[in-house]
Amino acid sequence: MSWRPLFVVTGLAALFMVSACDSVEVDTAPLLVVEAYVVEGQPMPHISVRRTHGLSTPRDELMEGVDNATVTMTLNEQPVPYSSHGSGMYKPDLLNPPVVQSGDRFEVSVIQGGHEAWGAGTVPPALHITSVQAFPAEFAIPAVLVDTLLIGIDSLDLGLDVARGYVYPVEVDVAWERRPDTWWLEARLVPDDAFSSSILDFFLLPNAVFPENRPVTSVWRGVYVVPVPFEDSPFPHHEVLVALVRGDSLFASWANSRANTRTRTLTGNVSGALGYVGGIAVDSIRLELGAVHRNRQ
């Protein structure tokens, strides 16, 4: 009987067991994060330059900026130097920076530590909200407030951390001057104290991103809720910011991912860095609701 094959098999096994690699090397080198929103009708914007931080960095220290970068913005092929104003904030070195107009083309360049980040875009047409109507519910209604939603058969773990409470749903209709071309819109409802719960969030519509030429009408309807402690609690006095933002399809991707950072990765448009550099048009209205405001406006 020959034992040679057995030795070969055993040797191969030992070799493979030793050599098989199931560890992963993680690249933790920081990366620049560049943000610049070139807003129609506004002076040349400030440009934010930050960087990524390690996972152990406390949240409060993430605002720390990068102040030693060389930042340049080119507006309609005219370069404008930027200088640092601390905390990673760069502003144009001009006494009277020009106001950005619809159709302006721009580029942003950030050089730091031998790395260059670059982004470009076009300023969209001006955006005008024509009307806003809010429809708070007549009464507070019971609602399920779920903090976590984790269901897994493997672990026999129904991670429902459920509580019941009361909320006032508020519907808000926003109308604007609609354009027929291929811009995208981000519609936002931002109440003072944003409310969020895992289940209820699915039935709220505090924001949406959609192509401007898709809706049949020029009215977007959103829904948010205001929590109250009791069923007979009055509709709380609060303010809500109603905003529309117009941008291109890259802005739409960025806005979609920015709204869901827990479930998506931010899809920026800056080469050599994270972040977004693009032109937008913004219009917003701040509503004051509650107390004397119980009926349709």
Next chain:
Amino acid sequence: MSRIPIIFLLCLLGARMGHAQSLRVEVRDLPLTEALSSFTVQSGVDVVFSRTHVQAFRTTCSYEGSSTRDALLCLITGLPFRLQEISSTQFVLIPLQTDPARIRSHILGGFVSDLSSGETLNGAHILVPELGAGSITNEAGYFALPGVPTGRRRIVASFVGYERLDTLIAVDGQTVHLALRPTTLNVNGVVIEAIPSLRADLDSTPGLVALPPNSLRSLPGTLGADDVLETLRWLPGIERAGEATGGLMIRGSGPDQNLYLIDGVPIYHPWHAFSLVSTFQTGTFKDILVYRGAFPAEYGGRLSSVLDAELRDGGRSAPRVVAGINMLHARFLIESPVTTKSSFMLSGRRSYVDKIIGQEHPVRDDAGRRDTLRTGYYFYDWSAKYTYRPDDKSSLSISHYSGRDVLDLRLPFDVSLDFDSFLQPADLFFEIDQDWGNRMTGIRFQRLMSDKWFMTTTLYDSRYRATENAFVRPTRTASVQSRYSVSVADLGAKLDVDWYASITHQLRAGLQLVQRRFTSDIDATIYYSSDFSDPLSESVVSDAGEVTLYVQDLWRPGTRWRILPGLRVGMFGGGRYVRAAPRLNVQFTVVPDRLVIRGGASTQVQYVQRIQDRLAFLYDLVSSRWVPASDDLPPSRSFQVTAGVEHRPFRGLSLTADTYIRASRNVLLPDEQFRTRDGLLGPGIDVSTLLAQYEKGEERSAGLELGLDYHSGRWRVLASYTGSATLNRLLDNPNADWHPARFHTPRNASVVVQTAAGSWTFGASTIWRSGYPITVPVGRFVIEDPVTGTPAYALYQPEFNNGRLPPYFRTDVQVGWQFSAFNADWKAGIDLFNVSMRRNVIGQTFNPDDVVIRARDRRGLPIIPLFDLEVLLR
């Protein structure tokens, strides 16, 4: 002259079983006249024969069963006689008209069956040692060896899980019937299935792993006892995609890359209970064949593997009833001969937890409000087969399988184990109504056209359908209702022809026609308030036909070589795609019965792929949505090369080592790797819409699989180690990085140790594997809202699957006891799942809003005691 008298036993099993006689015949090299006389005297059956013709022959026979006819056939097996039945108690032995002087050689052909049940055996090996020639039985248990010289020849028949049959037969052109005895032990009057080896005969079809159910049944299952797919994980290169749930992954494949066949009919979603247990009950099958990777040309349609299981034909000799119950379900199996030419098998299984906790719960609160909460969940299986054999050369069988899972919930959100707190009328609640399952019916006709030609015709209808309905009401004004269904239906026909061309060539060719219909519907509405809703209503139907031709040749150029080349050509979608898939398997016996080396190379094509809406929370939770190849979705294709060695240094020990390399193209990968479900309804169910959530990708995998199977006396050790790598990348981006596949585990090891002491069996099993890949953020950063200027936190995740969960480790312990009581054989078992109580990490999440980022672990199952009880009535 040594004489071993006929052992003839007769017993009555009681009125319930009828008055079936149990016959046992054991003779070795006894004059046929003497054997027939003894048989006549002891059985009371009259056998008429001519002493002039009979006296020149001797017989060797081993039979156990209830059929006097089969017992007599056993006595004349290989001898130039046929049997004519006059009545149930009178037979005539008629000499065959053969002239040895004129006929120099014959085709040695016949059937191999299980001695105890009469079931034909697929994959059994037949060897004529003096010629060095052999054959393997097909799915009808038939084999043929043309050109065997006339005369008495020594023939060896073997099959894993059965005692080897080494006997002399007369080669005279007559069909022979060989019956193999299952390996059993007899302890204190209780017949106990021995712990059999898993390894097939060394000379089996290259690439094939034959797994007789008896072998699998002795292996521990995790949470699904008597489960084929659950026990396959003890083989190298096979694992589950999860701790206790998830599909089967073979050599790093995706679960949708495996072909599951029941009696040759494809099953699309072979799982119950959220993939906790499979639809393949071990006890209902007579043969289970598994091909990992390089499978022969007769199989196709999937990239990775084939599991081909044959339902039991039903007892041909005696009725048999088996019933069992475990933590999850109760089951039964009945099989019996109907007439001397027909038999049936009927098997059923159903979970019973709903019977314990109830399906509907009428509740009423203090205000008099009434409601009915629902907590229904169950699954069931029906397997049935009727087999009719009009003669020795034909067989007609009708197979049916149907299985469903039904989940019906109506519960308040504050559901908990404190029943009093939530068992009351609910105004805020959720309803989930899910129903999914397979149903297949197949008709198969097998006919031995001549000694050289065997034909198998199969017509089948196989359907998979799932519905997922939901109604969720988290406030009095907001709700969502959704009705979703998805199905795939196959109507197919297959013709397979075996041609035993010569002693060195065994050809098989076939034609397969399948018409598939894919449907899906959704009708859903989200009500943000009573007068503000967002509907989604779509319906999709598509048809696709597939025509496949194949041919393969089992070629034995020498006594040590077995070469299996083949070619499979498929035309899909009315000619939209025509793909050829060549196959080659080679096996060389270095040392007979000790050492073989194997190799193979094959191309596989898969025309249907499974996708799901990755964004919707309300549907595609339990469904398998299959989509056909189209202009947007070309067929996926893989090429695999394998090589292996199997060594048996001494009796009872089998060592295997296999390597493989596989490359696949046009597999579907998620387009945005990090994205998870984040909405109630997705963008729609149109195929092109769903395919927008995927990208075409390529996959590479390689691995080394080591196996050890030691079996000696009361001990058995089964160990495996798999080292592998499976990487994916997007196809249209040449700069894309390769990253680990979703369930890639570089190292995977398992050990099963079993021993028997009297009627007790003890076992322990251990699984150790690398943790699954996960995407670990490497940093965090902040961005600002362009409107409000408020900061938002985001994770920096530059690479997909750049991390890995901690290694998974689990040990289970099993104790079994076999005993006899109430005229029945009983098996009782206790299984302690995760006896080491290690709470394995099976998932991790990261929240960008945490003060400091730390992984949040999701833990696996704790220790769980399980039981199983089975009774066998014969």
